[in-house]
Amino acid sequence: MGLGSILGTGIFVSIGIAAGVAGPSVVLAVALAAVVATFNGLSSAQLAASHPVSGGTYEYGYRYLSPALGFTAGWMFLVAKSASAATAALGFGGYVLTALEVDGHLPRVALGLAVVGFLTAIVAGGMGRSNRANAVIVSLTLFALGAFVLAGAPEAVAGGGRQFLPFFPDDHDGVRGLLHGTALMFVAYTGYGRIATLGEEIRDPARSIPRAIVATLVVTMVLYLAVVAVAVGVAGASGLAEATRTAAAPLEVVARSFNVPGIGWLVAAAAITAMAGVLLNLLLGLSRVMLAMGRRRDLPAWVARVDPTQASPRRAVLVTGILIAGLVLLGDVKTTWSFSAFTVLVYYAITNLAALRLPAEHRRFPLIFPLLGLLSCLGLAFWVEPTIWVVGLGLIAAGLAWHFVARRRGQASSPV
Numbered sequence: 001m002g003l004g005s006i007l008g009t010g011i012f013v014s015i016g017i018a019a020g021v022a023g024p025s026v027v028l029a030v031a032l033a034a035v036v037a038t039f040n041g042l043s044s045a046q047l048a049a050s051h052p053v054s055g056g057t058y059e060y061g062y063r064y065l066s067p068a069l070g071f072t073a074g075w076m077f078l079v080a081k082s083a084s085a086a087t088a089a090l091g092f093g094g095y096v097l098t099a100l101e102v103d104g105h106l107p108r109v110a111l112g113l114a115v116v117g118f119l120t121a122i123v124a125g126g127m128g129r130s131n132r133a134n135a136v137i138v139s140l141t142l143f144a145l146g147a148f149v150l151a152g153a154p155e156a157v158a159g160g161g162r163q164f165l166p167f168f169p170d171d172h173d174g175v176r177g178l179l180h181g182t183a184l185m186f187v188a189y190t191g192y193g194r195i196a197t198l199g200e201e202i203r204d205p206a207r208s209i210p211r212a213i214v215a216t217l218v219v220t221m222v223l224y225l226a227v228v229a230v231a232v233g234v235a236g237a238s239g240l241a242e243a244t245r246t247a248a249a250p251l252e253v254v255a256r257s258f259n260v261p262g263i264g265w266l267v268a269a270a271a272i273t274a275m276a277g278v279l280l281n282l283l284l285g286l287s288r289v290m291l292a293m294g295r296r297r298d299l300p301a302w303v304a305r306v307d308p309t310q311a312s313p314r315r316a317v318l319v320t321g322i323l324i325a326g327l328v329l330l331g332d333v334k335t336t337w338s339f340s341a342f343t344v345l346v347y348y349a350i351t352n353l354a355a356l357r358l359p360a361e362h363r364r365f366p367l368i369f370p371l372l373g374l375l376s377c378l379g380l381a382f383w384v385e386p387t388i389w390v391v392g393l394g395l396i397a398a399g400l401a402w403h404f405v406a407r408r409r410g411q412a413s414s415p416v
Contacts, residue, residue, distance in 0.1 A: 024169070
């Protein structure tokens, strides 16, 4: 589930968005984002092992911090990951249309809406069906990305590193561009949090969750660095950015320039299925957080009903699907992904703060890791565009206002 959540929009779409911001230093941004993700992954792992319930940081915030911070975590998760899911749906449409050599904004949105509806129906059917679909998607994605690296590496090496110079272009604001790119790429790693949100549905969570998160991060770091190095080495950062802007399919555009028959089609197929995998996992994670918030009445209690036959929160899944579909109608991948960056960083700042409050007997890693994670998340959050974080802060304020009013009315009482 962790690999299915990560290997999608981050590598197939956001790499081009980050390249447009950071230039060739996007490679370093990927590495720095991996380090920050590791800090957060270790915090998530020990929290999930200590308190294995659906809801992730929403529940950790309530347990170890305060109701206001717990609510803020859940609210940010819903906002951030709904935007990420919309980006994945639009990326799905972009890769399909590029493979078919068709262009157009409306067809891309229509395909995005169609895949959201289809996967919402799958997730509403329960975890067993979701796991089987996820295994097929992850296998194809790993194979295609490995083929992309092997096919493109000779051309990237033959270029002698010319595409990486200058490493910090003047028109990309140097270090500022690097940190902005790091914030954008951090979102590309955050699918591991989906493992933690499924705590109630995993056997032996104290053992399985930490191992799954760490293994997911290690595999993803290596794969991301290899793919980004090859893509920039062949097409350059500007080429990736342009392919993302015009087609939302940067890796497919790069792959078609290789002198290897069929590689473009393989990457397109993997991207299409990977976007579906991201959507599937986001629907799972978002609906489980919505379930937890409904139980505590931070959302209407009716979304917390679990279907007795499939053990699935079908109402929460359907509401999640409708929310994502509404964001798909915006049709702008850069805006949705940038907005995800700010809100996800706020979410994981709360994760690290909760990990700092873990009792000593439940702590699996040194305190330095959640402390570095907290500082990294808060620092990177404000390197995105000012408009994005101003809107994000406004949404936090609006959510807290609702939370305050709901508690005063007795709607945010103990879990049902």
